[in-house]
Structure formats: C-alpha cells, structure tokens
Amino acid sequence: MFDSLSDRLGSVFDKLRGRGALNEADVREAMREVRIALLEADVALPVVRRFIDSVTEQAVGQSVLKSVTPGQQVVKIVNDALVEMLGGDDVPGLDLAAAPPVVIMMVGLQGSGKTTTTAKLAKLLKEKHGKKAMMASLDVNRPAAQEQLKVLGEQVDVATLPIIAGQQPVDIATRALQAAKLQAIDVLLLDTAGRLHVDQQLMDEMQAVAAISTPKEVLLVVDSLTGQDAVNVAQSFTAQVPLTGVVLTRMDGDARGGAALSMRAVTGKPIKFAGTGEKLDALEVFQPSRVAGRILGMGDVVSIVERAAAAIEEEEAERMAARMAKGQFDMNDLRQQLRQMQKMGGLGALAGMMPGMKKAKQAMEQSGMDDRVLLRMDAIIGSMTPKERIRPDLLNAKRKIRIAKGSGVQVQDVNKLLKMHQEMERAMKQIKKMGGLAGLGKLFGGGGLGAAMPGLGGPGAGGGLPSNLNDLLKKK
Structure with missing residues (x-):
C-alpha cells in the first residue's frame, strides 16, 4: 500500500544521508518534498501541516544540524513523528476484561x-x-x-x-x-x-x-x-x-x-x-x-519472525535443525522451505519487510518474478522420484528432460533449481563446519536463493538478505 510514498520519502532521505553536513535550508527543502509526498499519498491536509511543523521544529535544532550524522537524525525524527501520527507505541488492545459475554x-x-x-x-x-x-x-x-x-x-x-x-x-x-x-x-x-x-x-x-x-x-x-x-x-x-x-x-x-x-x-x-x-x-x-x-524502508523483521513462528511447526523446525547440524539438505528439505515461504506471504511480502530490501523487491517486480516461481520450483521437485529427491546427483540429462516435461518447464529451469540446491547444500555443510548459526549468513549472503534467482540480489555478495546478517547472527 505504501510503496509510492516509501519510494518518494526514500529518495528524499537518500539525498540527506549523502551530505556530510546540513543547514536549515537543506532541512526545509527536504521537508517541502516530504510535504508534497504526503499530500500525493492522499494524507489529510491538516494532518500533513501538523506533521511537517513538528518534524521541522525538531530537525532544525542545533543538536541535529551539528551532530555527526545529521541525515540519519532527521530520518529518526520523521520515523518517530510517523509512529506518533499512526497512534504511538501504546496502541490499546481489545477490552476483554468485563464479565462475559x-x-x-x-x-x-x-x-x-x-x-x-x-x-x-x-x-x-x-x-x-x-x-x-x-x-x-x-x-x-x-x-x-x-x-x-x-x-x-x-x-x-x-x-x-x-x-x-x-x-x-x-x-x-x-x-x-x-x-x-x-x-x-x-x-x-x-x-x-x-x-x-x-x-x-x-x-x-x-x-x-x-x-x-x-x-x-x-x-x-x-x-x-x-x-x-x-x-x-x-x-x-x-x-x-x-x-x-x-x-x-x-x-x-x-x-x-x-x-x-x-x-x-x-x-x-x-x-x-x-x-x-x-x-x-x-x-x-x-x-x-x-x-x-x-x-521508511527500515523493514519489519519482527513481523517476519511472527509469520515464521505461525508457518513453521515446532517438530519440523527441530527436524530441520538436526539435519542442518549434520550438514544434510536434500530436495525434500528444499521443498519444505519453499512451502514455508509461501505460508509466510511469498517472496514479495518477505522482501518488503526486510531492512534494505526495497530495491531488491523492485528488481523482482521489474523482472516479472513473483510467487509463481515458488510454485514452479515445487512442481519441479514434485516431478522427481523419491530417490531423486534424496539424491539429486542422479539427475542426468535424460532424467532432467523427463522432469521438465512433467512439471511444464524448460530444462534450464530444472538446472537453476539444482544449482540453488547445491548452493544451499554447500552452505549447510559450512554451517556444520563453523559450528552453528554463524554459518547461516552464507546461506543468503554467498548463494542460495539470492544467487539462484535473478533479480533477488540484494546488498550482499549475491544473496537476497542484508550483508550484515552474518554479523547479526554472530551476536546471538
């Protein structure tokens, strides 16, 4: 829903972040663009006026203009003002405390x-x-x-x-x-x-x-x-x-x-x-x-975690964790991961909630990539025999042709899926060698879904998630 507004605000703040120092004129010019963006997004005029007045008053303060990162400070002020406009951090839940019904x-x-x-x-x-x-x-x-x-x-x-x-x-x-x-x-x-x-x-x-x-x-x-x-x-x-x-x-x-x-x-x-x-x-x-x-393009990782918790069953998560610890990852595991992504809202929904993934999401849309990709990959795996899913190395040219015909795709699509599996399997083995979650960053940063899917390349080495995921995992 907020894609257009997000794009407009993103371009405004990119300009602010690119400047080492800001003066009052810079801030007021940026706020003028923010005002236009909000009005074009159909926000009520009185609301826009109050919002801009509040943000401008804080943003032109000496503590902001003379800070080390004034651009980031302005973004934070806008973020806080947006939160306040939408109701603040303490949104009351349903009042269910009365005597039933x-x-x-x-x-x-x-x-x-x-x-x-x-x-x-x-x-x-x-x-x-x-x-x-x-x-x-x-x-x-x-x-x-x-x-x-x-x-x-x-x-x-x-x-x-x-x-x-x-x-x-x-x-x-x-x-x-x-x-x-x-x-x-x-x-x-x-x-x-x-x-x-x-x-x-x-x-x-x-x-x-x-x-x-x-x-x-x-x-x-x-x-x-x-x-x-x-x-x-x-x-x-x-x-x-x-x-x-x-x-x-x-x-x-x-x-x-x-x-x-x-x-x-x-x-x-x-x-x-x-x-x-x-x-x-x-x-x-x-x-x-x-x-x-x-x-503001900051992502919503909490919602991703909540969707994952709702989509992934505890027993399945434990089974997958045990296989990862052993460096095991076959086509059945990949198919399970693809289905969980569908349950969590698909590629576009997940990309839209990841910090720094706005451009990756746009690249996906421009390349015509959507959630049908997940369905096609599921169909390819479904066309394999149980033995082939456990041992993808058995897939020679003749078998690939059979699988492509069975799933209604081209042989090169089968090859792309196999390449993606190889990258993810290699990452799983790295996780085993590195002893735990620290190796998970390689699953996304150096290959896996990002490397195998054109248009999903984010700021990492070739993956779809942020390049700092590995650092985040090391902190845990």
Missing part, C-alpha cells in the same frame, strides 16, 4: 469488508486469546448477509446465531445476548448492517443496537482503498456512535495509504487491526512502529 459491535459502510472482518476477528480471538466466541448478523437489508456470516462461521469454526427470517436488528441483538449467556460465550460479535453512504437511518439503527447490547468495543471497519472518503466516513461515525477503535481492511492493496496515515489523527481513535489479505487468518494487530518502519 463481552460484546464487540462491528460498524461501517456496505462493502467495507465488515462481515469478513467479523469472522477474521472471531478466529483471532479463538486461536490467539483462547476465547469462546459467537457471531450474530444484524444485517437484514443486504441479501444473504446473514447466510454469509453463517458460512464464514463454519469456516473458522465459530458459532453463529441461528437465523430467524423477518427479525429486526434490535430483536436479533437481544436474542444474541440471551443465547451468549446460556452458552457461556466469552465474546459476542455483532455484525451490524451497512449502507452505501452515511444516513440518519443507519445511525439510528447503530445507536439502538448499542443501547440494548452495551458493547465494550465498537469497531469501525473502513476500506483503505476509499482514500480520503474513508476519513470522512470515520468522522461521521465518530460523531454518532461511541467508537473505541478502527479496523482498516485491504491494507495489502495498491491504495496510496493516506487514509491509514490520516485516520488516527483525524478521529482520535486508535487503529486496532489491519486486514492484510482475503484469507480468514489475514488480520493483524496494527503496530504503528512497524508500519512506519516499512514506509
């Missing part, structure tokens, strides 16, 4: 992704917080809205309130509360009706449901792709309903990002969650510092 009321316009977000949140509460949840659809206007929530409930294994045709929202809410109490439900999620635009009938209905259900959380679901209109919608709801937070959907889209950057400053309500995809597990707790890091 805790009611969470989901509000928003039609088409914002409210029903799907309700199911995503129920799944997150069940799996991450261990809560027994129930969902109830109060949308009696949109055709099949209640049926949609029922289907989603079955997919995430969360109970939904049985549908009674003709019942009105307030009556449905009353029945949902009674059912939740009888079934010892911890959290009751009410998916309210939406409209194509804000009107008084919608607000009256929201207020009536809130009065009967006394929700602890009222979450406004907003589509990030609607730009500045999303901010106007948020202001309208804030004036009528006691909102406690905002959920931004389609944060993985190609919008300019202004709505996300403006929402917290304009409404005064924290952004609590962000929808990052269509899958029902694609809902993340909104972390301002991580989003700011991505915008």
Whole structure:
C-alpha cells in the first residue's frame, strides 16, 4: 500500500544521508518534498501541516544540524513523528476484561469488508486469546448477509446465531445476548448492517443496537482503498456512535495509504487491526512502529519472525535443525522451505519487510518474478522420484528432460533449481563446519536463493538478505 510514498520519502532521505553536513535550508527543502509526498499519498491536509511543523521544529535544532550524522537524525525524527501520527507505541488492545459475554459491535459502510472482518476477528480471538466466541448478523437489508456470516462461521469454526427470517436488528441483538449467556460465550460479535453512504437511518439503527447490547468495543471497519472518503466516513461515525477503535481492511492493496496515515489523527481513535489479505487468518494487530518502519524502508523483521513462528511447526523446525547440524539438505528439505515461504506471504511480502530490501523487491517486480516461481520450483521437485529427491546427483540429462516435461518447464529451469540446491547444500555443510548459526549468513549472503534467482540480489555478495546478517547472527 505504501510503496509510492516509501519510494518518494526514500529518495528524499537518500539525498540527506549523502551530505556530510546540513543547514536549515537543506532541512526545509527536504521537508517541502516530504510535504508534497504526503499530500500525493492522499494524507489529510491538516494532518500533513501538523506533521511537517513538528518534524521541522525538531530537525532544525542545533543538536541535529551539528551532530555527526545529521541525515540519519532527521530520518529518526520523521520515523518517530510517523509512529506518533499512526497512534504511538501504546496502541490499546481489545477490552476483554468485563464479565462475559463481552460484546464487540462491528460498524461501517456496505462493502467495507465488515462481515469478513467479523469472522477474521472471531478466529483471532479463538486461536490467539483462547476465547469462546459467537457471531450474530444484524444485517437484514443486504441479501444473504446473514447466510454469509453463517458460512464464514463454519469456516473458522465459530458459532453463529441461528437465523430467524423477518427479525429486526434490535430483536436479533437481544436474542444474541440471551443465547451468549446460556452458552457461556466469552465474546459476542455483532455484525451490524451497512449502507452505501452515511444516513440518519443507519445511525439510528447503530445507536439502538448499542443501547440494548452495551458493547465494550465498537469497531469501525473502513476500506483503505476509499482514500480520503474513508476519513470522512470515520468522522461521521465518530460523531454518532461511541467508537473505541478502527479496523482498516485491504491494507495489502495498491491504495496510496493516506487514509491509514490520516485516520488516527483525524478521529482520535486508535487503529486496532489491519486486514492484510482475503484469507480468514489475514488480520493483524496494527503496530504503528512497524508500519512506519516499512514506509521508511527500515523493514519489519519482527513481523517476519511472527509469520515464521505461525508457518513453521515446532517438530519440523527441530527436524530441520538436526539435519542442518549434520550438514544434510536434500530436495525434500528444499521443498519444505519453499512451502514455508509461501505460508509466510511469498517472496514479495518477505522482501518488503526486510531492512534494505526495497530495491531488491523492485528488481523482482521489474523482472516479472513473483510467487509463481515458488510454485514452479515445487512442481519441479514434485516431478522427481523419491530417490531423486534424496539424491539429486542422479539427475542426468535424460532424467532432467523427463522432469521438465512433467512439471511444464524448460530444462534450464530444472538446472537453476539444482544449482540453488547445491548452493544451499554447500552452505549447510559450512554451517556444520563453523559450528552453528554463524554459518547461516552464507546461506543468503554467498548463494542460495539470492544467487539462484535473478533479480533477488540484494546488498550482499549475491544473496537476497542484508550483508550484515552474518554479523547479526554472530551476536546471538
């Protein structure tokens, strides 16, 4: 979402970093470019003014201009200001401390992704917080809205309130509360009706449901792709309903990002969650510092670690670690690694979160390289016999032709995969010789995925991850 803004800000800060000393005129010129970049990203004008005034005031101070690295100091000030704009480091979580059932009321316009977000949140509460949840659809206007929530409930294994045709929202809410109490439900999620635009009938209905259900959380679901209109919608709801937070959907889209950057400053309500995809597990707790890091090209290593923890099973990790310690790495191991990368969001998502990998991600996009590469490599390995996967050295020209035909690729694609495997296998043996994690840097810095995939070459010797990874691992 923030790619365009990130590119603009990156070019501004590259100029600042390239200068040994800065004067006030340099800083003000840079801030003028930052202001234009934020306005082009569709950030609300009052928010931009406050942001630029705050950053400029700090950046022209003597402690910055006379520091050893003034350019880096300015970047840090901008980063801190972005974090503050997005809500600060202490974003409040959901208030689930009240006596059950805790009611969470989901509000928003039609088409914002409210029903799907309700199911995503129920799944997150069940799996991450261990809560027994129930969902109830109060949308009696949109055709099949209640049926949609029922289907989603079955997919995430969360109970939904049985549908009674003709019942009105307030009556449905009353029945949902009674059912939740009888079934010892911890959290009751009410998916309210939406409209194509804000009107008084919608607000009256929201207020009536809130009065009967006394929700602890009222979450406004907003589509990030609607730009500045999303901010106007948020202001309208804030004036009528006691909102406690905002959920931004389609944060993985190609919008300019202004709505996300403006929402917290304009409404005064924290952004609590962000929808990052269509899958029902694609809902993340909104972390301002991580989003700011991505915008400024600083990466988001914490999110990578969290995705890895979710994608990699403990038993599989232990098995892989034992094989690495012995310097073993066959095609089955490579296939497992490729599938884990797919679970973690694919090449583009991972590259976008790695510090210093912005240019590598752009190179991947320009070369037409996408996650289909992972699928093709998986297909190549799938076309090998079990014996060939364990012993790739058996693959002669005739076998390679058979594998290429079986997986629908060219023989040179098979050769590229084999080369990548050889590089990674060599790195595994180096890990064994070097006695542990210190050798892992060679897996990425001197070959492996980076060397075997054109367009993935980052700042390292030929790999896709930063050249300082080895140093980072040595510190552990």
